Amino acid sequence: MNLTVNGVTHEIDSSPLTPLLDVLREELGITGAKAGCHQGGCGACTVLIDGEPRRSCLMPVGYADGGEIMTVEGLGTLDDLSPIQQAFIHHYAAQCGFCTSGMLLAGQAYIDHGGTDDEEAIQNALAGHVCRCTGYSKIIDAVAATARGDSFDLTETAVGKHTTMATGGAE
Amino acid sequence: MAKHRGKGIAAIEYPTGMNQNGDPSQAWIKVKPDGRVDVFAGTADIGNGSKTIQTQIVAETIGVPYDWVTYDNSNTDSSPMCTGTFASRATFVAGMAALKAAQEVKVKLLEIAGKELEIDPSDLEIIDGEVIAKGAPQTKMSVADVAGAATFGHGELITGTGAQLKPYSTIIDSESGAVDLPPHSAISYASCAAEIEVDDETGQVRILRLQQCYDVGRAINPTQVEGQIEGGAMMGLGLGVLENCYPYYPGVEHRGGMFGSYLAPGMEDMPQIDTIMIENPSADGPYGAKGIGEMANNPQPPAIAAAVHDAIGVWITELPITPERVLRALEAKEAGTSEPRRKGKLVVFDEELSVNAVSSGGMRFEVPA
Amino acid sequence: MKVVGARIPRYDGTAHVTGRTTYVDDVRVPGTLWTKALRSPHHHAAITKLDTSKAEAMEGVHAVITWKDVPLLEYGHLAALGIPADEPLLAKDEVRYLGQPIALVAAENEDLAAEAVSRIEVGFEERPALFDVRQAFDAEAPEIHHEGNWYKHFEEEMDRRQIRKGDIKWAFDNADTIVQGVYRPAAIEHAPIETQVCQVVPEANGRLTIYSCTQALYFSMGVVAAHLQVPLNKLKVVGGTTGGGFGGKVDTATETMCSLLAMKSGRPVKWRWTREEEFLCSSTRAPWHMEIADAVTKDGWILGRKMLTLHDSGAYSRFSPYGLTKHSFHHTGAYTIPNLEFDGYVVYTNRTPTTAMRGFGVTSVSFAVETHMSRIADVLGLDPIEIRLKNANRIGDTSPNGIVYTDPSTVLTIQTMAETTGHELPADYRTMTSEPRSGDLLPEHLVAQLGNPEEH
Amino acid sequence: MDAATEVYMPGSEEEAIAAFGDGTDIVVVGGGTIVVPEMSYRRLQPAKALMLGRAGMAGIRREGSRVTIGATTRVAELADLPSPLGPCASNVADIEIRAQATVGGNICAGSGNEAPRGDLQGAFLALGATVRSAGAEGVAEESLEDFLPKRRKRLLLDISFDEPAAGAFAGLDRPHTHDYTALAVSGARSADGTIRLAATGAGGSGTRLPSAEAAAADFEAGGQAALGDVTPHDDAIASAWYRTKVLPVLVRRVLTELKESA
Numbered sequence A: 001m002n003l004t005v006n007g008v009t010h011e012i013d014s015s016p017l018t019p020l021l022d023v024l025r026e027e028l029g030i031t032g033a034k035a036g037c038h039q040g041g042c043g044a045c046t047v048l049i050d051g052e053p054r055r056s057c058l059m060p061v062g063y064a065d066g067g068e069i070m071t072v073e074g075l076g077t078l079d080d081l082s083p084i085q086q087a088f089i090h091h092y093a094a095q096c097g098f099c100t101s102g103m104l105l106a107g108q109a110y111i112d113h114g115g116t117d118d119e120e121a122i123q124n125a126l127a128g129h130v131c132r133c134t135g136y137s138k139i140i141d142a143v144a145a146t147a148r149g150d151s152f153d154l155t156e157t158a159v160g161k162h163t164t165m166a167t168g169g170a171e
Numbered sequence B: 001m002a003k004h005r006g007k008g009i010a011a012i013e014y015p016t017g018m019n020q021n022g023d024p025s026q027a028w029i030k031v032k033p034d035g036r037v038d039v040f041a042g043t044a045d046i047g048n049g050s051k052t053i054q055t056q057i058v059a060e061t062i063g064v065p066y067d068w069v070t071y072d073n074s075n076t077d078s079s080p081m082c083t084g085t086f087a088s089r090a091t092f093v094a095g096m097a098a099l100k101a102a103q104e105v106k107v108k109l110l111e112i113a114g115k116e117l118e119i120d121p122s123d124l125e126i127i128d129g130e131v132i133a134k135g136a137p138q139t140k141m142s143v144a145d146v147a148g149a150a151t152f153g154h155g156e157l158i159t160g161t162g163a164q165l166k167p168y169s170t171i172i173d174s175e176s177g178a179v180d181l182p183p184h185s186a187i188s189y190a191s192c193a194a195e196i197e198v199d200d201e202t203g204q205v206r207i208l209r210l211q212q213c214y215d216v217g218r219a220i221n222p223t224q225v226e227g228q229i230e231g232g233a234m235m236g237l238g239l240g241v242l243e244n245c246y247p248y249y250p251g252v253e254h255r256g257g258m259f260g261s262y263l264a265p266g267m268e269d270m271p272q273i274d275t276i277m278i279e280n281p282s283a284d285g286p287y288g289a290k291g292i293g294e295m296a297n298n299p300q301p302p303a304i305a306a307a308v309h310d311a312i313g314v315w316i317t318e319l320p321i322t323p324e325r326v327l328r329a330l331e332a333k334e335a336g337t338s339e340p341r342r343k344g345k346l347v348v349f350d351e352e353l354s355v356n357a358v359s360s361g362g363m364r365f366e367v368p369a
Numbered sequence C: 001m002k003v004v005g006a007r008i009p010r011y012d013g014t015a016h017v018t019g020r021t022t023y024v025d026d027v028r029v030p031g032t033l034w035t036k037a038l039r040s041p042h043h044h045a046a047i048t049k050l051d052t053s054k055a056e057a058m059e060g061v062h063a064v065i066t067w068k069d070v071p072l073l074e075y076g077h078l079a080a081l082g083i084p085a086d087e088p089l090l091a092k093d094e095v096r097y098l099g100q101p102i103a104l105v106a107a108e109n110e111d112l113a114a115e116a117v118s119r120i121e122v123g124f125e126e127r128p129a130l131f132d133v134r135q136a137f138d139a140e141a142p143e144i145h146h147e148g149n150w151y152k153h154f155e156e157e158m159d160r161r162q163i164r165k166g167d168i169k170w171a172f173d174n175a176d177t178i179v180q181g182v183y184r185p186a187a188i189e190h191a192p193i194e195t196q197v198c199q200v201v202p203e204a205n206g207r208l209t210i211y212s213c214t215q216a217l218y219f220s221m222g223v224v225a226a227h228l229q230v231p232l233n234k235l236k237v238v239g240g241t242t243g244g245g246f247g248g249k250v251d252t253a254t255e256t257m258c259s260l261l262a263m264k265s266g267r268p269v270k271w272r273w274t275r276e277e278e279f280l281c282s283s284t285r286a287p288w289h290m291e292i293a294d295a296v297t298k299d300g301w302i303l304g305r306k307m308l309t310l311h312d313s314g315a316y317s318r319f320s321p322y323g324l325t326k327h328s329f330h331h332t333g334a335y336t337i338p339n340l341e342f343d344g345y346v347v348y349t350n351r352t353p354t355t356a357m358r359g360f361g362v363t364s365v366s367f368a369v370e371t372h373m374s375r376i377a378d379v380l381g382l383d384p385i386e387i388r389l390k391n392a393n394r395i396g397d398t399s400p401n402g403i404v405y406t407d408p409s410t411v412l413t414i415q416t417m418a419e420t421t422g423h424e425l426p427a428d429y430r431t432m433t434s435e436p437r438s439g440d441l442l443p444e445h446l447v448a449q450l451g452n453p454e455e456h
Numbered sequence D: 001m002d003a004a005t006e007v008y009m010p011g012s013e014e015e016a017i018a019a020f021g022d023g024t025d026i027v028v029v030g031g032g033t034i035v036v037p038e039m040s041y042r043r044l045q046p047a048k049a050l051m052l053g054r055a056g057m058a059g060i061r062r063e064g065s066r067v068t069i070g071a072t073t074r075v076a077e078l079a080d081l082p083s084p085l086g087p088c089a090s091n092v093a094d095i096e097i098r099a100q101a102t103v104g105g106n107i108c109a110g111s112g113n114e115a116p117r118g119d120l121q122g123a124f125l126a127l128g129a130t131v132r133s134a135g136a137e138g139v140a141e142e143s144l145e146d147f148l149p150k151r152r153k154r155l156l157l158d159i160s161f162d163e164p165a166a167g168a169f170a171g172l173d174r175p176h177t178h179d180y181t182a183l184a185v186s187g188a189r190s191a192d193g194t195i196r197l198a199a200t201g202a203g204g205s206g207t208r209l210p211s212a213e214a215a216a217a218d219f220e221a222g223g224q225a226a227l228g229d230v231t232p233h234d235d236a237i238a239s240a241w242y243r244t245k246v247l248p249v250l251v252r253r254v255l256t257e258l259k260e261s262a
Helices: A020-027 A083-090 A100-112 A119-125 A137-148 B050-062 B094-117 B143-153 B222-242 B300-312 B323-334 C013-018 C110-118 C168-174 C217-228 C255-265 C275-280 C320-329 C362-380 C384-391 C410-420 C444-450 D013-020 D035-040 D085-090 D095-100 D103-108 D119-126 D144-150 D210-214 D219-229 D240-260
Strands: A002-005 A008-011 A046-049 A052-055 A068-070 A163-167 B003-016 B025-031 B037-041 B069-072 B124-127 B130-133 B136-142 B159-164 B171-173 B186-199 B205-215 B272-279 B341-343 B346-348 C033-039 C045-051 C061-065 C101-107 C121-126 C161-165 C177-183 C197-202 C208-212 C235-238 C269-272 C288-296 C302-314 C339-348 D006-008 D026-029 D048-051 D060-063 D066-070 D130-134 D140-143 D155-162 D166-171 D184-189 D195-200
Touching: A020 A046, A046 A100, A052 A100, A052 D095, A083 A100, A083 A137, A083 C013, A100 A119, A100 A137, A100 C013, A119 A137, A137 B222, A163 B222, B003 B300, B003 C362, B003 C384, B003 C410, B025 B094, B037 B050, B037 B094, B050 B069, B050 B094, B094 B124, B094 B130, B094 B136, B094 B143, B094 B159, B130 B143, B136 B143, B186 B300, B186 C410, B205 B222, B205 B300, B205 C410, B222 B272, B222 B300, B272 C410, B300 B323, B300 C362, B323 D240, C033 C110, C033 C255, C045 C101, C061 C110, C061 C255, C101 C110, C101 C255, C161 C320, C168 C288, C168 C302, C168 C339, C177 C362, C197 C255, C208 C217, C208 C255, C217 C235, C217 C255, C255 C269, C288 C362, C302 C320, C302 C362, C320 C339, C320 C362, C362 C384, C384 C410, D013 D026, D013 D048, D013 D130, D013 D155, D026 D035, D026 D103, D066 D103, D085 D119, D085 D166, D085 D184, D103 D119, D103 D155, D119 D144, D119 D184, D119 D195, D130 D144, D140 D144, D166 D240, D184 D240, D195 D210, D195 D219, D195 D240, D210 D219, D219 D240
Parallel strands: A002 A068, A163 B272, B037 B069, B205 B272, B346 C177, C033 C269, C208 C235, C302 C339, D006 D048, D026 D048
Antiparallel strands: A002 A008, A046 A052, A046 A068, B003 B186, B025 B037, B025 B159, B124 B130, B130 B136, B186 B205, B341 B346, C033 C101, C045 C121, C061 C101, C161 C339, C177 C288, C197 C208, C197 C269, C288 C302, D060 D066, D066 D155, D130 D140, D130 D155, D166 D184, D184 D195
């Protein structure tokens, strides 16, 4: 079998029923997709297969044979971050970071398929991805901002949409 | 079918740092020959953002740009002791250690600069990477040059160490619970208003909006504080209406082993979350900061419980407030058994849940009458 | 320049969004063995047989460990706080919860390790289990812990955490109404997206490098060193980057066992819990049972509180006594209640041991106290915001254990919430501050009980 | 983990039928969303696996009012079909899993470990669907009701039904999208006015609700009658008590919707 991952083609030895996630992480040493559950329940392992978001822990590698896989490592480079990567930094959409690569790729696919900054549509598209840190709102903000085509200042983060600062006592 | 809306509130407090203190954190800093600053601390970043926060504290305290500072918490060989990232202590306690180490670095930088500039160090300050004579800003020297002079001229290594420890607060009277020292150095406060909707046929409770107000002391990084508050709100929502390891508690049957059977909140459960951050500086935290990470999941469950009562007139005091519990409570209401027992001045709720109803006398809860 | 207060992006933000952050599961060490655990299939049972020879004999299996391999089998994580050890690292003659680890295997791959686990011969004799904390004190309750069914080592070997303040009898005698209720928040999972994971590498110089997802590097290092009975310079804990913790990764759940396997096999060893293990075998937030009776006046003053807390600790103590103490210190919530009688017990059951979780000890009491507060308002027909403001703690008031509040902002946060939600407050509640009470808000019972705040 | 598994990946339906044989010791893999995690957790270690993904068995065909759906058609592709199938399919898991999971896999799923499986079974039962399958006695066609008990032993090839005059679906608002339907009711009314009802999540597989159908003229009575057709169970996401309480509500909602679409 052959897999093209982030533009590089690899010969694969694993059995066709091996989860794509295990092939990426253990056979190829590409660790951007995270093993959060091996149940399809958390979304941390989502990658793009021919542009479509898929849980790599559920995908038998045999079905990805010949396909183009994109992991988070292929989304942008350190000196040329993709817009959604910039958005996640600017909107503080990653805390511990373990769900982030799955969120990014699901968000990217949503935008590639014409998704807008409509919050409900984003929630629907990313609904199966669990984040235990952020409470999701900044992830939604980041995907929406990318969909809108915002540009991002990477020296500071955005003020929360529903946040007010106040002073309580004398400093 | 009817959907009912309700509102409820809660106000809470939470201690910052370990409950009885006695939890040290330490940091040390070295300055490179070009003035760049390396911080070593043992505080794990579990997503809470302590790497960023402690880096900000050090940059601010020394007076150098943020991007001059590197932060290394990667191992116990190079980093000193830190009790850990819990008890809302990573900013409040560990941040203080970093601050103290930075203060020591600043003193040493000013000493060297004083020698170089032939000015008393107390007449110098550091602003944005430059040592400047107070009142004579044209007399200055970059921190890079100071560090170079220390290394190559004075033969000195500029370092700083910081250790933060509030002594352990001992319970000196086991009868009353009294302690010998204040057991926690800062208490944070918050309030929450919840707006919910209940479907009285399926029992589903949907959280529509959470309006929350937190006294954060001082937001070292307001966006990160928002992140803690928003993330905590969703965890509190889970606690309130979704999550349960033992769906048949006290039974242990059917414990969920997957995200599909253990209901951690998902994106579609999100209400609108409004956050008000009040900065009411703490006397003990770095730059007045308190720790609000943990308390962020505390006020939602009681606010939701009150909102459910407002919506459908029943008190559900076992969490989570599942659809089943809603329907059972509505049945009890229908049957007229949900009202508290009133006797004289006593108003007794939840008698069926009480230890008095379940134990065979080994434990009782008696109210002085 | 102002760095503090600035909305600076995460220090590790770029690493997170490019997949370059190295979590423990991303560490790659050639020759690493994989680990699987034999776990208890029973909630409570005697171990009558444990024979690992068939597993050890398998090709590709490099180490099997049981309790016999642990230099110090029982180590109390909070021994420094006077909380004695009661939990073996690996079960010896008894299992007290479903999923308790009994033996571990390190093998060439996970399949082989799982196969080896299945070849360990183990026998059990089931014992009665206890799950309801309310029945733990009954004469006929099954005995499930060698020290009895509840923890008995609070100060001066008290079997409970106790708070006494003021004159509880006076409060209940003088109450217009006594409102009583029961509050029971559930056990919940921390459920970080990164499950428990550890990699240990035995180094040529005799040290162990422990790649850990711990929330507390030094704490975990101390726990490992104690079990292994080695000085700290034999260990290097590498970590600081954790894929979510929420309290669950304060437990040193994997590090010691991986270290023992690495020492025994002389090979790098890795153990990554499955999501099922994380959900079914990892420690949880405790379920709590709380009963409150408040003595209140008809205009909403809380004169006194009597409270009973049963903290469902699960099979072992771990951090529960600490959590209960914290709970007791905060059982008045954000209010000043002058007369208190609190009794709290750490009760053992045959569930997974519970541990610290976000808001440890206080999340439970916040739920109980605040729901109770809403109920009191409802019973008395008072405004739930006003009754809270009335009783709010003020500068100079004292906490349950006698500590003076110096900068409370209960009043401010509640007023702000009222304003935000459009809740009209009467003028005296709108202008209220956290300054010491006076006038109507310093009723006689508080004058008598608190004394003159100026004296503090 | 599956090194010992003999894997077949047929390129046509004929090859798939041949490889399946009489179904002995063979595990059928549709999209993989059920089989792969079961193998990851070592609950399933098949001697032989039949991967259908490239057998050309996907697609939705229409001949007049007859709709035929191939076994490996993705659940996502049903989303735009009329009720009850469309809304039922949209309610399955999340967007990524719907795009990988197959109709055949969903229908043939065994009972779940911790929660019900086979979300689509109820909708197809309500539609009076017919299954074409291969196995021990060759290719056979039978009603889904007759097929369900054999679903673990035969290879589903396609499923077909006549488009109803009206359809309706009511499910519980799940707090989550990761799992299988806690409880849902599907209903369809054919051109002659016959009403068929079925539930998912009220037993080990989808369940037809004949008593509810018989009493369907009165929505409340229909809802209560449905309880006679099911044996609700406790699991991690709902208790039997709760399912008993809510099933009549969902039946009533479906009957109401069917009436409103008249």
